[in-house]
Amino acid sequence: MKCNEFEIILRYFQRNQKKDFNEIKGIGDDSALIKIPKHNILAISTDTLVENTHFFKNISPKDLAYKTVAVNLSDLAAMGADPKWTTLSITMPNSDIIWLEKFSNSFFNILNKYNVRLIGGDTNRGPLSITLSIYGLLEENTALLRSNANTGDLIYVTGNLGESAAGLFLIKNKFFIKNLNIQNYLIKKHLNPTPRVFEGIALRKIASAAIDISDGLLSDLGHILSSSQCGANINLNKIPISKILIDNFTHQNYLDWALNIGEDYELCFTIAKKNIEKLNLIKKNFSVNFTCIGRITPIEQGFNLFYNKKKIFFKKKGFDHFN
16 A cells, blocks of 8 residues: 555654644644744754665664654764754655654654654655754753864763674674674664753753764764864774673774764863863763873874773764765
8 A cells, every 4th residue: 555745644653642732743844943042042953874884775664763762862962952842854756655664763753762853744655765953952051062172171972882883794694603692782873872962951960062973983083173174093992892892802893984984973072170070970961981091182293092091093084974
C-alpha cells in the first residue's frame, strides 16, 4: 500500500506532542510561527544525511531516524542550547508505509525524549536523503562559541572516543570480533550516538568554548583553535579510550579512530582553571566522564601532541565531504 504526500504527513508526521506555549502555529500552514521569549536567542542547526555518504543503504529506518535527530541535537549541545523545535525535509524513492511507520515511531521517540516539537518540513520523491533543521533557545550572552577559548584554559572531552569508528569498521567488515555482544555494542555506538544535550546546557555558564566531535577530535579541536587564534598541547595518554577498544583492537587502531574518524558526538570544550571547582560539581550529576586532555597555549606555540611526555609529529585528518 502506498500513500500520497499529504497522507504521509497526516499519518506519520502530524502527531500530538507536548504543548509548547511559544509555538503560535506549527504543522498545517505555509510557515510555522514561533515566539522567542524575552532575553533569549535562537540557536539554529541544519544537517543533511544522504544515502551512501552518511548512512548505508541497508540501515534500518529506526536507526536512521534516531541518528538524523541525534546529530542535530549534538550541534545544539555544543552551543549549550536547550532544544525546542525541528523541521524535517525527507526525500524518498517511494512511499513505503512499513518503512515510514518504523521511521516516524523512532523519530518521535527521540524528539519526545528531548522535548522537541516537529513544526514543519517537506516531503519529496527521489534518492533517499534527509535534511533536519533544529532550533533551540538560550539566554543572551551564554552561547558556547568556538571563538572564546583563552590561553591557559584546560581542554576537556566528554565520554570515550573511538567507539563509533570501531562500530563503523565492523559494519564495513573491516574487522571481526568473536564476541557478538561487544560487536553489537560498538555498532550501536555508531548508529545511536548520545547527544550531550544536558551536559552542554550545564556547561554553558562555566565553559569558554565548545564543539561536538563529529569529524574527529584533532579536526574539531582545530576549529576551536583557529576561531580563537590559539594553540594547544594535547596529552595523548589522557585520551579517554574504553576498555572494550583496548582489549579488542590495536593501540594504533583505537588511537587513530579517537583522533581522526569522528562521529562520537561527544563534546570537546575549554574551561578556565578558576571554574574547575564548578565543573567538578556538575560532573557529579552525570554518569558520563569528563576528561582533561590538555590546555590552550598562545598561537605561536602551535598545535602539539605529546605521548609519554615526548612530542610526536602528526598529520591532521578528519572527515571532509570533498576530500
